[in-house]
Amino acid sequence: MFVRELARSVSALKGAGRAAAARLARIGILSVADLLLHVPRDYDDRTETISFRDSIARGRANTAGTVTAHEWFGFGRMKTLKILVDDGSAEAALVCFNRPFLETKLPPGTRVRVVGRFERKFGELQSTSFEVDPEEAGGFEPVILPVYPLTEGIAQAGLRRLVRRAVDEYGSMVEDELPQAQAARLGLMKKADAIEAIHFPETRARAELARRTLAFEELFYLQLAVRRRAAARAAAAAPRPPRQAGSERRLGERLRERLPFALTADQEKVLAEIRVDMGSPRPMARLLQGDVGSGKTLVAFFAVLDAVAAGGQAALLAPTELLARQHADNAARLLEPVGIRLAFLSGNVDDAARKPLLAALESGDIDFVIGTHALFSNGVEFRELSLAVVDEQHRFGVLQRMAMSRKGRSPDLLLMSATPIPRTLALTVYGDLDVSTIRTMPEGRIPVTTHLARHGNEAKVYEFVRRELDAGGQAYFVYPLVGESESLGLRNAEAMREKLGKDIYPGKRIGLVHSRIKEAEKRETMAAFTRGELAILVATSVVEVGVDVPNASCMVIEHAERFGLAALHQLRGRVGRGTRKSYCFLVYSQKITEDARQRLMALKESNDGFLIAEEDLRIRGPGEITGVAQSGSLRLLVADPANDGELLELARSEAEAVLATDPELRSPANRTIRDVLERAPPFTESASGS
Ligand code: ADP
Ligand code: MG
Numbered sequence: 001m002f003v004r005e006l007a008r009s010v011s012a013l014k015g016a017g018r019a020a021a022a023r024l025a026r027i028g029i030l031s032v033a034d035l036l037l038h039v040p041r042d043y044d045d046r047t048e049t050i051s052f053r054d055s056i057a058r059g060r061a062n063t064a065g066t067v068t069a070h071e072w073f074g075f076g077r078m079k080t081l082k083i084l085v086d087d088g089s090a091e092a093a094l095v096c097f098n099r100p101f102l103e104t105k106l107p108p109g110t111r112v113r114v115v116g117r118f119e120r121k122f123g124e125l126q127s128t129s130f131e132v133d134p135e136e137a138g139g140f141e142p143v144i145l146p147v148y149p150l151t152e153g154i155a156q157a158g159l160r161r162l163v164r165r166a167v168d169e170y171g172s173m174v175e176d177e178l179p180q181a182q183a184a185r186l187g188l189m190k191k192a193d194a195i196e197a198i199h200f201p202e203t204r205a206r207a208e209l210a211r212r213t214l215a216f217e218e219l220f221y222l223q224l225a226v227r228r229r230a231a232a233r234a235a236a237a238a239p240r241p242p243r244q245a246g247s248e249r250r251l252g253e254r255l256r257e258r259l260p261f262a263l264t265a266d267q268e269k270v271l272a273e274i275r276v277d278m279g280s281p282r283p284m285a286r287l288l289q290g291d292v293g294s295g296k297t298l299v300a301f302f303a304v305l306d307a308v309a310a311g312g313q314a315a316l317l318a319p320t321e322l323l324a325r326q327h328a329d330n331a332a333r334l335l336e337p338v339g340i341r342l343a344f345l346s347g348n349v350d351d352a353a354r355k356p357l358l359a360a361l362e363s364g365d366i367d368f369v370i371g372t373h374a375l376f377s378n379g380v381e382f383r384e385l386s387l388a389v390v391d392e393q394h395r396f397g398v399l400q401r402m403a404m405s406r407k408g409r410s411p412d413l414l415l416m417s418a419t420p421i422p423r424t425l426a427l428t429v430y431g432d433l434d435v436s437t438i439r440t441m442p443e444g445r446i447p448v449t450t451h452l453a454r455h456g457n458e459a460k461v462y463e464f465v466r467r468e469l470d471a472g473g474q475a476y477f478v479y480p481l482v483g484e485s486e487s488l489g490l491r492n493a494e495a496m497r498e499k500l501g502k503d504i505y506p507g508k509r510i511g512l513v514h515s516r517i518k519e520a521e522k523r524e525t526m527a528a529f530t531r532g533e534l535a536i537l538v539a540t541s542v543v544e545v546g547v548d549v550p551n552a553s554c555m556v557i558e559h560a561e562r563f564g565l566a567a568l569h570q571l572r573g574r575v576g577r578g579t580r581k582s583y584c585f586l587v588y589s590q591k592i593t594e595d596a597r598q599r600l601m602a603l604k605e606s607n608d609g610f611l612i613a614e615e616d617l618r619i620r621g622p623g624e625i626t627g628v629a630q631s632g633s634l635r636l637l638v639a640d641p642a643n644d645g646e647l648l649e650l651a652r653s654e655a656e657a658v659l660a661t662d663p664e665l666r667s668p669a670n671r672t673i674r675d676v677l678e679r680a681p682p683f684t685e686s687a688s689g690s
Contacts, residue, residue: 005173006033013165020162023153035166036174036195037637038159039214040146043207046115047144051089052125055118061127063087064135067110070103083132085114092118093126102132111135144207146199163199171196177217177676179669182654188213198638212647215639219651221676222636227659228677234282251305254338259298261442267295270436274303277412277434278310278387284412290438291609292418292573293445297327299438300389301334303414308340308367312386315407316370319392321346321519322526326548327391328370335368345371345380348519376403389414418573419566419613439610448555448576450584450604458558461585462504465554469508469535473580475554477538478571480562482514489589491558497538508535515542541567543574550578560586561596565616568603595619617641 010032011021029035046062055061065087074080081096081103094114096102106112116130148159174192176183183190187209189197194213201207256263263271270288277284290296304314316331318324328344336342343357343366360366364383369375385408415433453461465475477500481492497512511525511534522542529537530549537543537552541563555575560568568586575582586600602615641648658670665674 006036006170007031010035010162010166013162013169015158015165016162020154020158023151027149027151032166032170035163036170036199037214038148038163039198039211039638040207041149042147043201043204044145044147045204047203052085052087052092052118053089055092055116055125056120060115060117061087061092062115063089064111064113067106067108067112069108082126085112085132087114090125093124094130094132095126095128097128106132106134144201144204167196167199177672178220179672181669183213186216186650186654188216191217211638214637215644216647216651218636218639219644219648220654223648223652223655224658224673224677227655230285231659231663233285251309251338251340252302255302255305255334258334258337263298264295264438264440264442266290266438266440267299270438271299271302273434273436274299274414275306278303278306283410284414285433286413287415287417287433287435288438289417289435291441292570293577294418294438294441296416296418296438297330297391298334300391300414300416301331303387303412304335304368304389305338305340307387307412310386312384312411313361313364313366313382313408314368314387314389315375315382315385316368316389316391317375318370318372320542321348321372322522322542322547323391324370324372325523331368331370341365341367343369345369345374347372347374349374376407380407382407384408385411387412387414389416391416392418418570418609444579445576446579446581447607448572448582448584450572450586450607452560452600452604453585453587455558455587455589458587461556461587464583464585465556466505468554468583469505472551473553474529474532474534474549474551475536475556476543476552476571476574477536478543478555478557479538479540480559482516482540490562493538493540496558500536500538505536510534510536510538512538513542514540541571543571547574548577549574551580552577553580553582555582555584556587557585558587559589560600561588561592565599565602565612565619568599569609569612572603572607618643 008031009021010016010024010029011018012032013035016024024030024035027038029038048062049064050058050060050062052061052063052065055063065085067083068086068091069084071082071084071093072079073082079100081100083094083096083102083106085092085094092114094102094116112132112134114130114132116127116132118125118127120126146160146163148156148163150156150159171192174195176191178188178191188194189209191213194210197206197210198214201210270290274284274286274288277286288296288299300316304316307314316324316327318327324344324346328342331340331342341360343361345354345357349357357366358379358381361369362381362383374380388407388411390413451461469475477496479491479493479496481490483492483494485492493512493514497510501508501510511529513522513525517525525534525537526547528534529552532551552575555572557563557568557571563571572584575584584603586603588596588600592600598619599616602612602619606612606615639647658665658673661667662670665677
């Protein structure tokens with residue numbers, strides 16, 4: 001693909017002026033190559049003839065006929081031409097609004113091809129939305145037309161012409177990027193053929209094979225890059241200090257004795273996996289995923305104890321101060337009693353406290369530090385960081401995770417995610433991580449019941465919540481905005497705190513937390529809610545992660561359509577954490593998009609974070625879910641991880657097979673692969689993130 005000519009600007013194409021080039025640039029099409037890879041989102045299949053007679057039942061006509069007469073109706077400037085066409089099955093009228101020029105172009109007797117939507121009106125079959133072409137124009141061959149994603153100012157027909165030109169002039173220059181033998185063995189097309197066929201296929205089957213070919217190629221290179229990155233990391237690992245075996249388990253045993261419950265089978269399983277990694281000379285790189293409340297943190301604490309018992313230090317990084325504090329409180333409760341020396345570090349820790357803390361970390365007087373981004377700032381030194389745990393890892397960029405691991409000599413890395421990553425994505429993006437999964441919840445959890453309510457019917461919801469509050473429960477009310485905003489008609493946390501207090505729940509104690517409230521005040525409010533002194537917590541999505549108040553039994557989310565599926569699932573995870581039967585109410589606006597409707601339904605129908613994540617991937621595409629788009633590492637043009645699971649597995653095993661026999665890609669057979677990887681690394685890491 002990377003022949004020099006293909007890198008030319010699209011403006012090199014006839015028919016693409018500067019204005020068109022600027023418009024195309026808006027959807028990422030700069031070069032001829034970009035245009036060739038602008039794949040259709042669908043096809044308009046005109047291979048099947050649909051006569052006028054069948055056009056109403058079938059939704060449209062796609063037929064050939066003869067112009068029988070012209071008629072005019074209306075007067076003056078409103079005068080409109082009507083062309084009558086007979087295709088043998090029936091006569092139909094083409095109402096030519098704003099197309100008077102068709103009078104001379106299509107005189108009676110002309111053979112024409114007609115595609116359009118027809119309805120029965122005023123006793124005749126007529127259409128105002130149609131395409132008509134005379135026979136000579138060559139519009140007669142049955143064709144499958146590409147339907148492209150568009151941008152303003154670029155019409156479907158114009159873009160088709162442009163792509164046609166690009167394919168005709170440059171298509172043959174496209175080089176294969178898969179070794180011939182491999183493509184043949186897998187039944188894939190040559191790349192040049194695939195490019196032509198994905199735009200202008202003769203049959204739907206050929207279009208599908210073309211897509212498969214291009215998607216496989218993308219995934220194959222992605223997998224190669226991911227595997228090689230993993231190999232490079234293993235090779236670059238600094239020699240690790242020997243672990244003191246033996247004493248490990250004692251700290252863990254003490255924690256077990258203090259717990260009022262036993263670990264679940266899944267927790268035991270993942271802990272065993274982690275322990276194997278931590279005992280091996282190769283540094284761990286493991287993703288621990290499990291739904292909200294499945295008990296990941298506790299597993300991480302056991303790993304921390306192992307690290308400390310073996311003579312090292314551990315760090316836990318959380319994306320928000322609220323969550324970091326929650327972890328610190330839990331650690332104080334569970335780990336301090338077994339003898340772990342803890343510290344908390346965030347941007348809000350003042351200099352007076354920070355200095356001695358940093359000194360203690362460096363000298364090894366602290367075993368386990370919990371904090372936010374502040375943990376990987378300069379000046380934070382460890383005596384021997386041997387385990388770095390990153391919670392809600394998708395909120396951090398790749399580089400930030402790496403920065404954490406550079407604080408030690410190849411420390412073990414444990415990434416936790418409560419947004420379960422569908423297997424397909426895990427393979428795509430985290431292909432170089434090992435994955436442990438907690439699937440089952442601790443026993444005794446009562447599933448949360450979810451109800452949908454339209455704005456206008458929220459009084460019923462408020463009434464239900466009142467009964468819960470009167471019975472001793474607590475409730476969250478979540479809003480998309482902090483305060484009044486430009487965008488009209490959206491409820492916000494500040495105003496609703498007033499309204500709920502004055503009009504709906506007078507006499508109930510209500511707290512407010514959002515991003516603009518000072519940390520200290522936020523902390524105090526959270527603590528009061530945790531102690532049960534507040535009945536209601538009004539909030540924005542700041543309560544999405546980490547907040548753990550078992551007595552809270554109602555989650556009301558207003559303008560639920562404004563939240564993503566993962567966020568809604570996380571918010572819902574704030575209730576159902578104790579012994580009370582819990583409820584989640586999704587209150588949505590009168591007008592919502594189809595995507596939003598699907599999100600709300602998905603949530604209503606399932607409590608399973610894995611199913612929801614798959615659904616999210618399907619509705620939204622992979623980009624945002626894992627924060628990969630922002631880390632610049634995933635740019636798939638053709639492949640779709642949500643639907644190409646099977647192809648992804650194939651790409652993975654093919655990549656593994658190649659690297660197993662030829663890790664450096666030196667053999668002549670792998671020359672193509674090596675060249676492509678060198679020319680255009682498909683998997684690059686770039687700095688960004690929160
Ligand atoms: P996660 O980090 O996966 O969201 P946590 O580790 O915060 O989940 O656990 C959620 C709650 O469940 C905590 O209150 C924790 O003490 C409790 N918990 C963890 N493991 C168990 C278990 N095996 N049985 C009962 N409760 C558990
Ligand atoms: Mg958690």
